[in-house]
Amino acid sequence: MANEQDLMEKIVSLAKRRGFIYPSSEIYGGINGFWDYGPLGVELKRNIKDAWWHDIVRCPAAGPDGRPIQMVGLDCSIIMNPKVWEASGHLSGFSDPMVDCKKCKARFRADQVWIVHWGDQAKFDEWLASAFGNPTTLPEGYRARMAQKLGLAGYTAEMQEKVREILRLGRYQRGNQPPTYAKTVLASAREEAKTLAQLSNRERKIVANAIIVDSEPLSTYGEPPEDSQCPNCHEMATFTKPRQFNLMFRTTVGALEDPSALAYLRPETAQGIFVNYKNVLDTTRIKTPFGIAQIGKAFRNEINPRNFTFRSREFEQMEIEFFCHPGQADPWYEYWRDARFKWYVDHGLKSSKLRLRNHEKDELAHYARACADVEYEFPFGISELEGVANRTDFDLTQHQKFSGRDMTYFDDETKERFIPYVIEPSGGVDRATLAFLCEAYDEDEAPDEKGAMQKRTVLRFHPRLAPVKVAIFPLVRKDGMPEKAQAIYQACAKHLAAFYDEKGAVGRRYRRQDEAGTPFCVTVDGETNQNGTVTVRDRDTMQQVRIPGASVLAYVRERLHI
């Protein structure tokens, strides 16, 4: 398999070429952080959402007590009363530090500026030595400030080396290529990518924080360092002081554009669930413990969208808010953490590439009692797919405070009144789609029409997720073969995603379906006219068997368990 950088390029290129994912509004040059799903992509994404909805809402498994879990669904509006975001803390706290280039007006996260500032290899090493090696050279209070922000007492030599590597990878991932030192970094990052993929997200976060902390002198001294350089226009020392940038997209509601009309596109679907929790309680017969699930769009004005669809500005979330008695929160948290991990394994992500990372105490948000990330080893590194958190009674308490509405739950049996604790498994549909695409991508060899071995690209999707389950071909466009193939196609299409193709050499039609991840291809040939049988070719083994044409649907369903 190609190196990780090449692999990602191949996946992005296949996604475009075969109609999985296109850059948004591409004919106008695209728009950073936005993507469109093509004919195969929309089927893949829909299959992921349908599988999740089926397994979570329609047919939930048994809980830790052995009883079926109570789950209901919800579909809330994207724009809500702005007070929601005041109560949730997003208005005051959902931000990143950013700087603007005064010359070209380009905007960067402060950490990018820092990277550019230290674009020179010698200075970079000098900084590492001073920051991590020799405390006496640090400005007064610097190490203490840093230790406090990072939640670390100090750095070991091993950590220092990791930090160095991650900084290089971070630079490489961002694709910034300032004139100096970029080539060396790219070359070394490529070699190091494998090792770096082993590093934990926490270590990366520490580094991201370290970078931000290090950009503090920009604000302290008022001006950026003289040797900082804009990655866009390459002008020297043109940055504004860092300032906080709220990631919520703003809009106005109604004809007036004054502050009273200000509203926000939701940055998460979760808050819609919290503000409807009482409605659900009052309009259903549900009792704790129960969950409310929602799939929907979320928007974040990420300063630095990257890694294909991994960090986008418009994306979909699949979120569960699970309400339970505070005394039951710990076992429910463990249940959801393990169940969500298993869901990804069950749908084809190799457990060797997945890991469950429990957050350290010092990493937890102030309201969270526990949190774990389901992480996947993407070609660009190990990154978060889904987070599972015990959010305590924080959100409901906040909404009770800001709305004045009673958010307590009364238990008829125990006569106890309490604000439920919430366990939140929160996943990204686009990240899951990308992970399944990366996992499915494979290259092997297959014989062409003349029997010569040729490279083959194949997407080995889990059957439940494959955009097309079966493709039906007539071998040639004569002798009644198209009519017979059409009849089989019609019979299949009523029950599962089927595809009909009669153009080109049959070998090439197989290859196209391999690239689409179609598990079975059925060919109607000369023998079909004699005895009614067709060939069925298996995507993964490339073996062909003959079965009666009338049995195709049953054959595919039985093997795909659908």
Ligand code: GAP
């Ligand atoms: N309600 C909790 C919440 O929103 P989060 O960790 O910010 O938590 C949950 O987001 C999930 O949403 C992530 O694990 C990820 O899968 C997805 N996600 C978050 N930001 C994203 C982005 N910019 N692009 C794509 N997916 C994103």
